[in-house]
Amino acid sequence: xxxxxxxxxxxxxxxxxxxxxxxxxxxxxxxxxxxxxxxxxxxxxxxxxxxxxxxxxxxxxxxxxxxxxxxxxxxxxxxxxxxxxxxxxxxxxxxxxxxxxxxxxxxxxxxxxxxxxxxxxxxxxxxxxxxxxxxxxxxxxxxxxxxxxxxxxxxxxxxxxxxxxxxxxxxxxxxxxxxxxxxxxxxxxxxxxxxxxxxxxxxxxxxx
Amino acid sequence: xxxxxxxxxxxxxxxxxxxxxxxxxxxxxxxxxxxxxxxxxxxxxxxxxxxxxxxxxxxxxxxxxxxxxxxxxxxxxxxxxxxxxxxxxxxxxxxxxxxxxxxxxxxxxxxxxxxxxxxxxxxxxxxxxxxxxxxxxxxxxxxxxxxxxxxxxxxxxxxxxxxxxxxxxxxxxxxxxxxxxxxxxxxxxxxxxxxxxxxxxxxxxxxxxxxxxxxxxxxxxxxxxxxxxxxxxxxxxxxxxxxxxxxxxxxxxxxxxxxxxxxxxxxxx
Numbered sequence: 001x002x003x004x005x006x007x008x009x010x011x012x013x014x015x016x017x018x019x020x021x022x023x024x025x026x027x028x029x030x031x032x033x034x035x036x037x038x039x040x041x042x043x044x045x046x047x048x049x050x051x052x053x054x055x056x057x058x059x060x061x062x063x064x065x066x067x068x069x070x071x072x073x074x075x076x077x078x079x080x081x082x083x084x085x086x087x088x089x090x091x092x093x094x095x096x097x098x099x100x101x102x103x104x105x106x107x108x109x110x111x112x113x114x115x116x117x118x119x120x121x122x123x124x125x126x127x128x129x130x131x132x133x134x135x136x137x138x139x140x141x142x143x144x145x146x147x148x149x150x151x152x153x154x155x156x157x158x159x160x161x162x163x164x165x166x167x168x169x170x171x172x173x174x175x176x177x178x179x180x181x182x183x184x185x186x187x188x189x190x191x192x193x194x195x196x197x198x199x200x201x202x203x204x205x206x207x208x
Numbered sequence: 209x210x211x212x213x214x215x216x217x218x219x220x221x222x223x224x225x226x227x228x229x230x231x232x233x234x235x236x237x238x239x240x241x242x243x244x245x246x247x248x249x250x251x252x253x254x255x256x257x258x259x260x261x262x263x264x265x266x267x268x269x270x271x272x273x274x275x276x277x278x279x280x281x282x283x284x285x286x287x288x289x290x291x292x293x294x295x296x297x298x299x300x301x302x303x304x305x306x307x308x309x310x311x312x313x314x315x316x317x318x319x320x321x322x323x324x325x326x327x328x329x330x331x332x333x334x335x336x337x338x339x340x341x342x343x344x345x346x347x348x349x350x351x352x353x354x355x356x357x358x359x360x361x362x363x364x365x366x367x368x369x370x371x372x373x374x375x376x377x378x379x380x381x382x383x384x385x386x387x388x389x390x391x392x393x394x395x396x397x398x399x400x401x402x403x404x405x406x407x408x409x410x411x412x413x414x415x416x417x418x419x420x421x422x423x424x425x426x427x428x429x430x431x432x433x434x435x436x437x438x439x440x441x442x443x444x445x446x447x448x449x450x451x452x453x454x455x456x457x458x459x460x461x462x463x464x465x466x467x468x469x470x471x472x473x474x475x476x477x
Contacts (some may be wrong), residue, residue, distance in 0.1 A: 026358030033359055033446060040445065044371065057299065061372050065346045065443065066273075068220075068353065089218075089275050089298050096292075098285030120300040123307075123331075181287045202448065206362045 009079045009200075017200055020072025027203040032069030032082040034199030035192065039084055040064045052111070057118035063088045082196070097181030107173035109139065127170055133186045137173040140189045141166045220349030221274045224341065227251035229262045240422050241362045244430050253337050256328055258339040264309035269341045303334045313343060340429070340438060347433040347443075354411060354446055365447035365457060366416070368407040368434075372441035380442055381405060387418035399457040408447060 009023065023031075043064040048056035066088040072081045086092075093100070102108045109121040121127060126138040143166035151161030187195075230250035230373065236401070237253060239247065251266045275296030282290040297305065310329045317327035325332050346453070368384060371375070384407040388399040391414045395401065399409035408414045416432040418424055427437040434443045 026356070029356060029358055030362045033354070033363060035243060059373055062368065064371070065350075068218075068349065070218075083331070087275060089294050089296055092288075092292065092294055096285065097288040098283055098288050101282050103282070118300060120304050122304045123300065155233065181285075202362050203358075205356075207360050208362065 008081045009196075013197065013200065014079055017064050017204060023080030024208065025071060025073060026208040028071035028073070028080045028082055028199065029069075030087050030203040030206075030208060031196050032084070032200035034073045034195050034202070035082055036067055036069045038191060038195045039067045039086065043086075043185075045066065046185065049117070052114045052117040054144060055114045055117040059090065063091050091185065094182050094185045097179045099176050099178045099191065102174075103178040107137065107175060108177055109171040110171050110174055110177065112169040124170065126166075129173075130169075136164050138171065139168040139171040141168050141170050143167060209284065218349075220345040221270065222375050223345045223348045224251075224273055226267070227266065229259055229266065229405065231259045231262055232256045233257050237326060240430065247430065248299070251341070253328075253439040255326065256312075258313055258315070258328075261306065261309045261315070261328065265306055265337055265341075268297045268302040268305050268347070271340055272298070272302060273345055285421070288327045299335065299338060302338050303331060306334050306337075319444050320343050336438070340435070343428065343433065344433075347431065347435060350444070351411075351433040359446070360411060361449075363446040364377060364410055365408050365452040365455075366444040367381050368409050368419075368442060368444055368445050370411075370441055371443035375440045376437070378424045378427075378437075378440070379439075381407065386399075390418045391415050393431075393459075396456060396458055398457075400455055400457045408452065408457050409458070410459050412447075413452065413459070 004049070007019075034140070043060045046060040047053070049059070063086055067084065067086050070083045070085065072083070074080055100108060111117040116124075121139055124139075125140075126142045126144060128142050129137065130140045130204070131137050145161045145162045148159060152158050212281045213242045226249060228250055230252040232252050233255050236254040239252065252263060253262065253265065256262060277292060277342070280293050283289070307329055311345065315329060317324075317329065321327050323330050323332075325336065327333055353359070354366075366447045368380065370380070384399075385401065387393075388395060388401075388409070388456050391398070393399065393413070393415075397414045398413040399407075401407055416436075418426050419432045421432040422428040422430050425437060427440075429435070429437055434440070436442060
């Protein structure tokens with residue numbers, strides 16, 4: 001999923017930096033790089049998921065690497081603009097929220113256990129569908145026995161032990177889920193504005 | 209600030225699209241003997257001779273790098289009045305898709321290799337292929353974008369840092385020092401390790417070639433940009449002129465775009 005944020009110089013900036021002829025690409029690139037770094041640091045500082053913190057999939061670190069920028073030169077009444085893009089599925093959904101409904105399948109799969117987090121239900125071959133009296137539905141681990149072989153003894157025999165497990169809910173099944181928007185997943189508007197101003201300042205000091 | 213139609217990380221996407229499928233039974237070590245430019249233009253995976261599987265792997269990686277943005281009525285929400293949705297693969301669905309491609313050709317791992325990194329259908333192998341290629345493309349794009357003359361002037365340095373945690377961390381501080389010494393430049397000239405252990409170098413300093421060279425480090429990817437080595441967890445961030453000055457980094461960045469050649473050299477005994 002991708003999001004982008006466009007930053008356009010305000011009238012105050014235009015007057016302060018004498019940008020009447022628009023911003024050169026080299027200046028815009030410095031502003032863009034500054035904004036990209038702001039987003040990268042912000043993503044890197046976000047905590048892993050709350051439900052399974054020890055099973056981090058590195059979602060926000062991947063988002064940091066997927067962050068880039070593009071700039072556009074002067075156009076009608078605009079001195080230039082910079083677009084920050086995050087080419088990763090899931091970022092925009094967390095930012096904007098909204099209802100997700102199963103489209104290509106009957107249900108959405110919601111991880112119920114740490115082993116399921118960051119995985120697709122299709123990656124498991126031992127799940128069975130269970131409908132509970134409450135109306136809830138889940139994919140449950142089938143009963144299975146894990147056999148472990150111990151070290152070979154002096155007489156050549158080995159200890160063999162078996163553990164039977166299963167029956168635990170791996171994924172809850174839902175027709176749809178509603179996610180609350182979280183504006184905190186991207187930097188504040190104030191930080192974005194300050195960063196753009198610092199980028200402009202740096203570009204002018206470097207004589208770009 | 210406003211939300212707008214997205215742009216893709218064009219350099220990273222182009223890097224992956226340029227690659228041609230290269231089925232091979234060569235091992236990682238044998239692949240390293242190939243010319244670096246050939247490796248950069250080819251999409252391969254050690255001992256993977258299945259063209260259809262490689263093709264599928266390349267497709268899912270391209271999708272991860274450049275997900276599609278579509279408008280859907282069912283996703284219209286107060287915060288998303290246009291119903292924008294991004295569609296494509298994530299690491300989990302990528303593994304499912306690669307596994308399907310392997311199932312289609314009836315792939316079975318060799319005896320005794322099931323679940324190991326040599327098993328093309330193991331999570332570890334599929335993760336390695338997807339993660340490594342995705343990171344290489346992003347690293348290449350990051351370097352290209354930061355190599356314009358203007359950005360070399362305002363942000364002449366890179367800092368090498370650990371972006372992702374690892375259970376067994378490799379000693380990148382030592383690697384950085386070895387790589388720096390191999391360039392022949394004394395510490396402080398073009399590269400530096402600050403008292404706090406930060407690793408800085410000019411973007412166009414040959415230390416980056418040395419750091420990513422498999423002649424120096426067995427797990428290196430023969431590139432001069434992150435991730436430098438398989439599953440390194442390392443990345444770089446740009447450093448401004450003021451930050452480089454504050455760190456005591458001396459040296460003039462050369463004008464123009466930084467070359468992409470890889471320098472191979474041996475670690476002194």
